Amino acid sequence: MSTIAVIAPGAMGSAIGARLSEHGARVLTSLDGRGAASRARAEVAGMVHAADADLAAADILLSIVPPADAEALARRLAPALAAAPRKPVYIDANAVSPETVGRIAEIVAATGAPFLDGAILGLPPKLGTPGPRVYVSAPDTTPALILRDLGLDLRVCVGWIGAASSLKMSYAGLNKGLTALAAIMILAAERAGAGEALLAELAENEPALLARFAKGLPDMAPKAYRWAPEMAEIADFLGPDAAGRQVFDGYAALYRHLAAEAGGSDIAALIRFAADAAAR
Numbered sequence: 001m002s003t004i005a006v007i008a009p010g011a012m013g014s015a016i017g018a019r020l021s022e023h024g025a026r027v028l029t030s031l032d033g034r035g036a037a038s039r040a041r042a043e044v045a046g047m048v049h050a051a052d053a054d055l056a057a058a059d060i061l062l063s064i065v066p067p068a069d070a071e072a073l074a075r076r077l078a079p080a081l082a083a084a085p086r087k088p089v090y091i092d093a094n095a096v097s098p099e100t101v102g103r104i105a106e107i108v109a110a111t112g113a114p115f116l117d118g119a120i121l122g123l124p125p126k127l128g129t130p131g132p133r134v135y136v137s138a139p140d141t142t143p144a145l146i147l148r149d150l151g152l153d154l155r156v157c158v159g160w161i162g163a164a165s166s167l168k169m170s171y172a173g174l175n176k177g178l179t180a181l182a183a184i185m186i187l188a189a190e191r192a193g194a195g196e197a198l199l200a201e202l203a204e205n206e207p208a209l210l211a212r213f214a215k216g217l218p219d220m221a222p223k224a225y226r227w228a229p230e231m232a233e234i235a236d237f238l239g240p241d242a243a244g245r246q247v248f249d250g251y252a253a254l255y256r257h258l259a260a261e262a263g264g265s266d267i268a269a270l271i272r273f274a275a276d277a278a279a280r
Contacts, residue, residue: 001026002146005058005088006047007073008034012132013064014041015124016152019131021046023151028055056080060144061088061113064120067229070094074107081111089143091136093118095230097169097237098162105161116144117161119168125151137163169237173248176227177234179216180251183258183270186213190269199273203280214277217270225259228252 005028006017017027028050029042042049055061056077065073070092081087090108092101092115101117108115116138125131130153136144137157147154157164189198202210220227231252238244258267 002060002150003028003058004147004150005029005050005055005061007055007061007063008065009038009042009045009047010064010066011041012120012124013062014038014045014047015126016062016064016120016131017042017047018045019125019151020147023149025150028058030055052077052080053083056084056088056113057086058088060147061090062118063090063092063094065094066226067095067100067233070096071100071104071107074104078107078111081108081113084111084113087111087113089114089116091116091118091144093120093134095119095168095172095233096165097233098165099236100233101162101165114138114140114143115161116141117157117164118144119157119164119171121168121171135164135167137161137165166237169234172230173234173237176220176230177248177251178212179220180231180254182209182213183217183220184254186217186273187266187269190273195269195273199276199280203277210277210280214274217274221258221262221267221271224255228255228259231255 001024003026004020006013006020007030009017009029017029021027027045027047029047031039031042031049063070063073081090090113092104105115105117116136119135120132121135122132132153134147134152134154135157136154137159138161141156144154157167186195186198189195231248235245235248235252238248261267
């Protein structure tokens with residue numbers, strides 16, 4: 001039986017943990033400092049709490065945490081990884097820039113554990129669906145292939161450390177960046193009294209976009225707090241592109257604002273617009 005450590009049991013981590021458990025893996029996680037919701041998700045998913053030393057004894061360690069926590073997790077686990085007589089394969093599957101994943105790779109490499117760059121594209125897996133695409137990149141991605149046998153849609157992103165993260169940054173920049181742009185322009189139209197006219201125009205001439213916003217805006221609202229640091233990572237990824245960095249720094253500020261007001265007037269306006277769009 002393969003032992004896979006999945007940290008942490010958030011919405012994505014617990015769903016991936018459940019998929020691995022369903023396919024016969026022993027799935028460990030860390031519940032230190034986690035709330036009741038996380039503990040309940042872990043229990044339903046068949047994930048077992050383990051100390052850092054036991055996590056470091058797994059066959060594969062999957063890091064699936066908010067972007068701002070990815071480097072801190074590697075630093076926290078470094079002593080246990082260094083002490084482990086048999087090193088796990090450490091896969092950082094977080095929404096971080098290639099620069100950030102490079103720093104994480106250095107932390108892990110110093111412990112002697114193999115490191116793979118990872119990226120998760122898509123929604124958490126559900127029963128009857130293939131689940132998200134899990135990309136890995138590294139000089140040797142062979143150690144991750146066992147995850148295919150354990151139910152994950154594992155794909156190799158050809159390239160070195162940073163290739164999978166670059167794919168994640170580019171895909172998320174298009175996907176979540178479009179949602180941010182929609183939120184900005186819809187709120188501007190609503191403030192100017194043109195919201196209904198914008199809705200009608202999109203329904204007539206951009207029905208596919210309107211359908212996307214009808215679904216995407218409500219989905220974004222509870223996740224804005226996680227998307228903000230991801231936008232900052234994308235800004236970092238854009239490097240010398242000053243205009244691009246400015247755009248995504250702005251998107252990060254927007255998502256921070258929406259997360260902070262949770263249920264305020266702007267969120268309410270976006271949810272109302274999405275509901276009207278879905279009703280057409």
